[in-house]
Amino acid sequence: MYKILKKQKWSDTIFSNWIEAPFVAKAAQPGQFIILITSQSGERIPLTIADSNAKEGWVQIVYQVVGASTLELSLMNEGENLYAFVGPLGVPSEIENFGGKVLIIGGGIGIAPIYPVAKKLKELGNYVISIIGARTKDLIIMEDKMKEASNELLIATDDGTYGQKGFVTNIMDDILKKESEAIKDIWAVGPPIMMKMCTRVANEHNKQIWVSLNSIMVDGTGMCGACRVSVGGKTKFACVDGPEFRGNLVNFEEMILRQRQYCDQEREALMLLEEKIRRQASNG
Amino acid sequence: MAEKLKPAEKLKKDRVPMRNQEPLERVQNFLEVPLGYSLEEAIQEAQRCLQCNPPYCVAGCPADVRIPQFVEKLIAEDIKGAFLEIKQTNALPAVCGRVCPQEEQCEGACIMNKKGKPIAIGRLERYVADWAKQLDYSDAKKPSTKLNKKVAIVGSGPAGLACASDLAKLGYDVTVYEALHKAGGVLVYGIPEFRLPKAIVGYEVDQIKELGVEINLNYVIGLTKSVDELMQEYDAVFLANGAGAPSFLKIPGENLNGVYSASEFLTRSNLMKAYEFPNYATPIRVDQKAVVVGGGNVAMDAVRTAKRLGAKEATIVYRRGRKEMPARAEEIGHAEEEGIKFELLTNPVKILGDEYGNVVGIECVRMELGEPDESGRRRPQVVEGSNFVIDADTVIIAIGQSANPIVARSATGVETNKWGYFVADENGKTTHPKVWAGGDIVTGAATVILAVGAGKKAAKSIHETLSNKQ
Numbered sequence: 001m002y003k004i005l006k007k008q009k010w011s012d013t014i015f016s017n018w019i020e021a022p023f024v025a026k027a028a029q030p031g032q033f034i035i036l037i038t039s040q041s042g043e044r045i046p047l048t049i050a051d052s053n054a055k056e057g058w059v060q061i062v063y064q065v066v067g068a069s070t071l072e073l074s075l076m077n078e079g080e081n082l083y084a085f086v087g088p089l090g091v092p093s094e095i096e097n098f099g100g101k102v103l104i105i106g107g108g109i110g111i112a113p114i115y116p117v118a119k120k121l122k123e124l125g126n127y128v129i130s131i132i133g134a135r136t137k138d139l140i141i142m143e144d145k146m147k148e149a150s151n152e153l154l155i156a157t158d159d160g161t162y163g164q165k166g167f168v169t170n171i172m173d174d175i176l177k178k179e180s181e182a183i184k185d186i187w188a189v190g191p192p193i194m195m196k197m198c199t200r201v202a203n204e205h206n207k208q209i210w211v212s213l214n215s216i217m218v219d220g221t222g223m224c225g226a227c228r229v230s231v232g233g234k235t236k237f238a239c240v241d242g243p244e245f246r247g248n249l250v251n252f253e254e255m256i257l258r259q260r261q262y263c264d265q266e267r268e269a270l271m272l273l274e275e276k277i278r279r280q281a282s283n284g
Numbered sequence: 285m286a287e288k289l290k291p292a293e294k295l296k297k298d299r300v301p302m303r304n305q306e307p308l309e310r311v312q313n314f315l316e317v318p319l320g321y322s323l324e325e326a327i328q329e330a331q332r333c334l335q336c337n338p339p340y341c342v343a344g345c346p347a348d349v350r351i352p353q354f355v356e357k358l359i360a361e362d363i364k365g366a367f368l369e370i371k372q373t374n375a376l377p378a379v380c381g382r383v384c385p386q387e388e389q390c391e392g393a394c395i396m397n398k399k400g401k402p403i404a405i406g407r408l409e410r411y412v413a414d415w416a417k418q419l420d421y422s423d424a425k426k427p428s429t430k431l432n433k434k435v436a437i438v439g440s441g442p443a444g445l446a447c448a449s450d451l452a453k454l455g456y457d458v459t460v461y462e463a464l465h466k467a468g469g470v471l472v473y474g475i476p477e478f479r480l481p482k483a484i485v486g487y488e489v490d491q492i493k494e495l496g497v498e499i500n501l502n503y504v505i506g507l508t509k510s511v512d513e514l515m516q517e518y519d520a521v522f523l524a525n526g527a528g529a530p531s532f533l534k535i536p537g538e539n540l541n542g543v544y545s546a547s548e549f550l551t552r553s554n555l556m557k558a559y560e561f562p563n564y565a566t567p568i569r570v571d572q573k574a575v576v577v578g579g580g581n582v583a584m585d586a587v588r589t590a591k592r593l594g595a596k597e598a599t600i601v602y603r604r605g606r607k608e609m610p611a612r613a614e615e616i617g618h619a620e621e622e623g624i625k626f627e628l629l630t631n632p633v634k635i636l637g638d639e640y641g642n643v644v645g646i647e648c649v650r651m652e653l654g655e656p657d658e659s660g661r662r663r664p665q666v667v668e669g670s671n672f673v674i675d676a677d678t679v680i681i682a683i684g685q686s687a688n689p690i691v692a693r694s695a696t697g698v699e700t701n702k703w704g705y706f707v708a709d710e711n712g713k714t715t716h717p718k719v720w721a722g723g724d725i726v727t728g729a730a731t732v733i734l735a736v737g738a739g740k741k742a743a744k745s746i747h748e749t750l751s752n753k754q
Contacts, residue, residue: 043565086502224548257641265567
């Protein structure tokens with residue numbers, strides 16, 4: 001079960017895996033996520049569903065190596081099995097034909113989860129304008145697929161190595177200046193700081209915006225409250241009430257502080273794993 | 285073979301005490317605290333049983349364990365026979381022998397209470413079940429008759445496992461759906477290793493699988509598949525998904541770093557083995573001072589876990605008095621021996637943090653007890669102006685759980701009450717003719733043994749209903 005059918009390396013730190021998970025694939029909808037455990041001693045980590053195929057029974061995930069668990073996942077080979085893979089979790093995106101244009105913004109690894117949202121929006125007849133961005137050219141992922149899922153695709157890199165130089169928010173601001181009226185809804189997925197800035201731009205234009213919150217999770221089914229966030233002054237669980245919320249209501253400062261909760265332990269675990277890999281390499 | 289004592293001799297004998305790990309030693313580890321009886325001790329204790337007819341103790345056991353029969357076999361040193369007697373009605377004897385509040389159940393009903401201490405039925409059940417595990421002795425065999433009827437069970441906690449076991453023995457095809465990656469529900473994520481070793485839960489779950497019960501892990505009913513779909517695919521559905529959603533205090537500072545629900549804290553420690561970090565990948569934060577809010581068994585489990593994770597000071601904050609604490613007396617006693625501090629008649633009003641968002645303390649007020657409320661307990665009232673701060677780097681909220689809405693949302697025609705619990709009669713029947721429910725998702729957070737009892741009743745009712753339909 002949960003076999004890695006295919007694995008691709010997209011950059012130094014970004015990977016994509018296709019996992020055999022027929023039950024998840026059958027039920028998955030845009031905006032939802034999964035939780036996986038690499039091995040028996042592993043932790044439960046949430047990853048948003050980048051794509052799925054009910055007929056063929058697979059789910060695609062995209063991840064960046066940021067710590068021990070993602071490093072371990074990146075080292076697993078095609079044909080190997082994950083210890084656990086559960087989903088789809090969370091509330092699906094509120095997608096319909098809005099009778100106009102929608103703005104889709106994906107930052108870095110956040111481009112992956114925004115893809116199914118854009119695809120579905122376009123399928124339902126919306127005019128989809130997508131903006132994808134990253135620090136540098138190598139970190140722009142899924143460009144072809146995003147092109148397919150959008151009516152217009154715009155690209156930004158911080159260092160100007162590809163597309164427009166600058167942040168996704170610069171392009172977003174330009175578009176909203178030009179055609180604020182026509183934009184019926186906005187989605188932004190990416191690092192918390194990016195979603196916070198996108199929300200600020202949306203607020204300046206008096207627009208609503210959806211963001212997908214990536215808070216720390218354990219069970220992912222509403223049993224523990226590890227992922228709790230303040231939305232409109234109320235405590236919500238990102239795993240069952242979200243992960244998508246109206247950005248205008250989210251307390252990003254609190255969320256960012258909560259994400260740093262285990263910094264020290266995360267660093268320790270990564271160092272130990274890297275040490276172990278070095279030892280194995282020198283012995284082998 | 286042990287000698288038979290005369291009733292007068294039995295009455296003169298004292299209850300055989302159980303040896304425990306020493307407090308100073310046990311707070312350094314996660315090993316089980318009570319060490320269990322030896323064969324000699326078990327027989328000595330069993331000999332005190334008066335073999336009443338009718339037996340009051342059985343009436344007090346929600347799992348209908350044939351107590352006098354198994355005790356008699358134990359005295360005769362027929363441990364296998366004793367095990368088979370218990371397993372006839374209870375699929376989880378090693379679990380129940382450890383975590384049941386026997387003082388309110390079988391032992392509370394024991395006639396010996398009138399003359400002294402009741403028979404230590406829980407300890408005897410535990411002895412017999414542990415004997416079977418040690419010898420890897422199993423009574424599990426797939427039933428010879430197959431009814432060709434399918435039952436789906438949602439949740440692999442004590443209610444679901446008890447129901448699955450009883451139905452499998454009757455010849456049903458039983459499939460259990462579990463959201464987590466391990467079966468057992470609260471037995472694996474909630475109750476700590478030092479009270480209930482996970483190897484024991486795993487063993488009893490394996491026994492149930494050997495009866496032919498299929499357990500699908502990593503399968504969230506309500507998301508991976510709906511209850512409505514289960515109703516179409518199965519002849520009956522039993523909802524036993526528990527009351528897992530944590531309650532918070534709704535006071536300022538609750539989202540600071542280092543503030544946990546007891547569910548999260550215990551899940552990290554028990555299910556994910558965060559106490560073995562970094563050998564296990566899940567981290568947990570406990571530094572010098574831990575405060576646990578609440579007075580139930582979950583609060584005791586959390587505070588004793590915090591102590592074992594290295595907290596120099598671990599404190600219970602509870603708004604009523606010692607007498608009103610809902611935790612078992614035995615667990616409160618264990619906590620006290622381990623040096624847990626108790627701030628009773630104390631209620632938190634605010635959690636305090638630093639500029640990095642880390643918890644540094646908890647502001648409380650003193651309480652006094654007023655008139656009894658609906659539950660019969662005296663209602664706590666705030667002593668005005670009594671505010672004070674307890675330093676804390678970890679705060680754990682253990683004030684109860686409520687219903688998780690995921691399962692109910694996907695169940696058409698199954699009525700819930702205003703708190704989100706399923707409405708079910710004493711046999712577990714819900715408002716939908718194909719659906720039964722039992723355990724915490726009907727009663728609200730209660731005990732393991734009540735969930736076992738609810739699972740058994742539902743199994744009986746499902747069998748009656750499906751037999752009549754032929």
